[in-house]
Amino acid sequence: MHASVLIAGYLIVTLTPLVLSILQGRALRPFWDEISSGLAMTAFAILLVEFVLSGRFKVISARIGMDVTMRLHQLLARTALVFILIHPFLYQTPFLTFPVPWDVSRQLTLGLGIGSLASGLAGWILLPVLVLTAVLRDQLPYRYETWRLMHGVGAVLIAAMAMHHTLNAGRYSSDPLLAGFWVVLLALALGSLLYSYVIVPLKEASRPYLVTSVQKIARRTWELTIKARRGNELEFEAGQFVWLNLGHSPFSLHENPFSISSAPGNDSGIQFVIKQAGDFTSRIGEVSPGTTAFLDGPHGNLTLKGRTGTGIALIAGGVGVVPLLSIARQLDKDSDPRPLVLLYGNRLVDQIVYKDELRLLAGKDNCDVRFVLSEPEPGWSGLTGMIDRAMLDDVFGFEDASHWLYLVCGPSAMLDVVEKALIARGVPAHQIVSERFYYD
Ligand SMILES: Cc1cc2nc3c(=O)[nH]c(=O)nc-3n(C[C@H](O)[C@H](O)[C@H](O)COP(=O)(O)OP(=O)(O)OC[C@H]3O[C@@H](n4cnc5c(N)ncnc54)[C@H](O)[C@@H]3O)c2cc1C
Numbered sequence: 001m002h003a004s005v006l007i008a009g010y011l012i013v014t015l016t017p018l019v020l021s022i023l024q025g026r027a028l029r030p031f032w033d034e035i036s037s038g039l040a041m042t043a044f045a046i047l048l049v050e051f052v053l054s055g056r057f058k059v060i061s062a063r064i065g066m067d068v069t070m071r072l073h074q075l076l077a078r079t080a081l082v083f084i085l086i087h088p089f090l091y092q093t094p095f096l097t098f099p100v101p102w103d104v105s106r107q108l109t110l111g112l113g114i115g116s117l118a119s120g121l122a123g124w125i126l127l128p129v130l131v132l133t134a135v136l137r138d139q140l141p142y143r144y145e146t147w148r149l150m151h152g153v154g155a156v157l158i159a160a161m162a163m164h165h166t167l168n169a170g171r172y173s174s175d176p177l178l179a180g181f182w183v184v185l186l187a188l189a190l191g192s193l194l195y196s197y198v199i200v201p202l203k204e205a206s207r208p209y210l211v212t213s214v215q216k217i218a219r220r221t222w223e224l225t226i227k228a229r230r231g232n233e234l235e236f237e238a239g240q241f242v243w244l245n246l247g248h249s250p251f252s253l254h255e256n257p258f259s260i261s262s263a264p265g266n267d268s269g270i271q272f273v274i275k276q277a278g279d280f281t282s283r284i285g286e287v288s289p290g291t292t293a294f295l296d297g298p299h300g301n302l303t304l305k306g307r308t309g310t311g312i313a314l315i316a317g318g319v320g321v322v323p324l325l326s327i328a329r330q331l332d333k334d335s336d337p338r339p340l341v342l343l344y345g346n347r348l349v350d351q352i353v354y355k356d357e358l359r360l361l362a363g364k365d366n367c368d369v370r371f372v373l374s375e376p377e378p379g380w381s382g383l384t385g386m387i388d389r390a391m392l393d394d395v396f397g398f399e400d401a402s403h404w405l406y407l408v409c410g411p412s413a414m415l416d417v418v419e420k421a422l423i424a425r426g427v428p429a430h431q432i433v434s435e436r437f438y439y440d
Contacts, residue, residue, distance in 0.1 A: 003064055013049055016181060017041035021172035029171075036090035037171060043083035044162050044182070046076050047127075051155065051189035055196045056243070058299060065301045066241075066257075067436040074134070081131045084124060116168035123161035130154045143279055145253040152193070159189060201250040204294040207232070211246065211291040212269055214284065219350045220276040221319065222284045223261070226293045227269035234270060234295060237305050238263050238330035239323040239407065242297030244272065246287055250294040256280055257437075259322040259409075260298070263329035270295075273353055275319040302407060302435040303327070309405025309431060311339040313396060315418055317387060317410020318346055321353065323435065324409055332361060343395055345372040345387045345410070349380065370395060387414055389421035402426040408434040 018038055028034060053060070053073040061069050130151065133140060137147055163186055166173045173179055209226040217223045228234070234242070238260075245255040262271035276282045302323050304312070312331065314324040321344050328342055342361070346352055352371060362369035371382040372391070383391065387410075396404070406427060408418050415434050422432050 006060060006063060010049065013185070014042055014045040017045055017172070017178060020175070020178045020181060024172060024175050024178075026172070030092040032090045032092050036087050039083040039090070040087040041166070041170070041172070043080040043087070044166055045185065046080040046083075047155075047162065048159060048185045048189040050077055050080075051159075052192045055192035056200070056296065056299060057192070057195075061299050062301050065433075065435060066299050077131055077134070081127055084127055088120075088124065116165050119161040120165035120169060123158050123165060126154060126158050126161070130158060148253055156190075156193070159186060197251070200296055201294075204245070204250040204296060207234075207295075209270070209293040209295060211287055211289050211293055213289055214287050216285060217273065218353045219348065221351065221353060222274050222276075223353075224272045224274055224284065224287065225269045226272075226295075229292075233265075234298060236260060236264055236298035237303040238326040239303040240298035240300045240326075241323065242295040242299065245294040245296075247291045247293075254280070255294075255296065257299075259300075259302075259326070259435075261322045261325045263326055263333050265333075266329075273319065273322045273325070300435060302409060302433055304330075304405070304407075307405050307431075307433070309338070309403060310400050311341070311404040312336075313401075313404050313406045314340070314342045314344075315387060315392075315406060315408045315410070316342070316344045317414040318351065320408075320410030320414075320435075320437065322409075324407060325354065327407060328358075328361060332364070332367075337366065339366045340368070341395065342367075342369045343372065343387060343391075344369065345374070345414070347373065347375050349373060349377055386417075388417055389424065392418065392421045392425065396425070402428070402431075404431065406432045408432065409437070412436055412438060 018041065021037070021041065050073055053069055053076070056066070064072075133147070133154075134151060137144075140147060142150070163182060166182060167179055170178075173182060208229045210229050211224065212227050213223075213225045215223045236242075241257050241259040243255040244258050245252060248254040258272045258274060260270055261273045262269070274281055274284045276284065300323070304327060312327075314328060316324045324342065324344075328340065331338075331340055342358065344352070344358070352358075355371075358369045358371075361367050372387055373380055373382060373384055374386055376382070376384050383395075385391065402425065404427070406418075406422055408415055410418075415436060419432055419434060423429060
């Protein structure tokens with residue numbers, strides 16, 4: 001599905017409440033009352049669609065990338081929060097007065113009963129808590145899995161309260177058509193939770209994997225190989241990632257996203273390169289062969305699929321090399337005739353993974369592999385410093401470089417620099433595909 005179809009679909013869903021309200025043809029209230037209702041309804045629609053955006057649907061993430069999907073999820077949640085926070089203050093009509101003396105016939109407003117006021121107020125207080133605890137997630141004393149559970153439960157509670165408030169206090173939502181729309185949208189939101197937490201795990205359970213080896217391959221970095229227990233390996237595009245669950249029930253929240261480092265169809269199984277970073281990854285070396293694994297995926301759009309370029313540039317920082325390794329291996333396996341440059345940055349020499357394999361690749365006719373170190377040891381003969389504009393000018397200074405395809409993965413700061421530099425070098429934005437490993 002094209003990204004423009006997704007955007008159009010999103011706008012249609014979130015703006016439908018406004019359209020249905022206008023079509024009701026009711027007498028207009030004071031301007032700010034109407035704005036307040038409009039903002040609240042749009043915010044509620046945004047919040048319900050947030051369930052779908054965070055549901056790891058491939059139809060969305062494979063098109064725009066999981067990091068962009070999550071970024072949208074965050075930005076839209078913040079937009080909805082602003083709408084909701086100002087919603088009660090915009091009313092010019094005193095909605096706390098009950099019964100409403102200025103609308104005895106109840107044509108203008110429904111008036112608020114204590115119940116609908118309480119549900120609205122509770123949602124109004126909980127929503128900023130939900131957003132703040134997401135923004136400050138890393139500073140909270142909870143494991144990622146605990147935070148995820150609290151975030152999900154909090155979101156369901158807010159949706160329930162907002163639904164009660166909307167149907168009981170909303171002037172326009174008392175109309176059966178709009179009320180029906182809210183019910184369908186809420187069902188879709190809850191359906192996407194059901195899909196993520198019941199249907200996907202059931203599918204995972206039917207296709208278990210086994211860990212076949214775990215080896216240290218560089219400083220604080222491990223290679224993990226898994227094989228399908230019953231034949232069929234996962235079908236994926238080089239560059240994609242999965243949520244990997246090692247040794248837990250498929251219904252558990254203990255799963256982490258990791259890119260696949262092997263090329264599709266690798267005989268020895270599906271491989272990952274995992275860097276020790278936190279709770280789970282710092283114990284990756286303790287995982288023993290024979291451990292059961294479950295995969296949710298493949299996800300992501302850092303792939304060659306549907307993209308062209310006269311040459312392929314892979315630009316990696318640290319463990320960001322993993323999806324690009326899969327792509328380099330795939331191109332090598334296919335004997336792709338296009339020129340390939342892998343620019344691979346690290347801090348220290350012992351952080352480089354698969355040095356020998358990459359040197360072999362560099363020896364091939366159309367391939368160039370450039371290692372970059374920001375803290376090189378004496379005698380280092382590769383590039384030094386950070387991957388920046390000057391280095392990109394140097395490495396990609398040839399004539400048709402703006403017609404190449406650039407796949408970029410690494411720390412956020414590096415991605416920002418590289419994307420800006422490539423655009424400044426005249427590379428069209430659609431020829432630059434990047435992926436972030438951290439949804440900040
Ligand atoms: C698309 C993608 C591909 C990745 N590929 C690789 C890879 O190939 N190799 C590699 O070493 N690392 C990769 N990462 C990073 C890796 O997922 C994190 O380092 C790992 O999840 C940290 O888990 P932890 O329990 O050790 O640390 P924690 O301390 O629990 O988490 C540290 C941070 O990692 C992130 N994180 C943890 N669990 C999840 C989760 N379930 N979903 C989303 N984010 C989570 C959160 O931002 C969290 O704040 C990738 C990340 C993403 C998003």
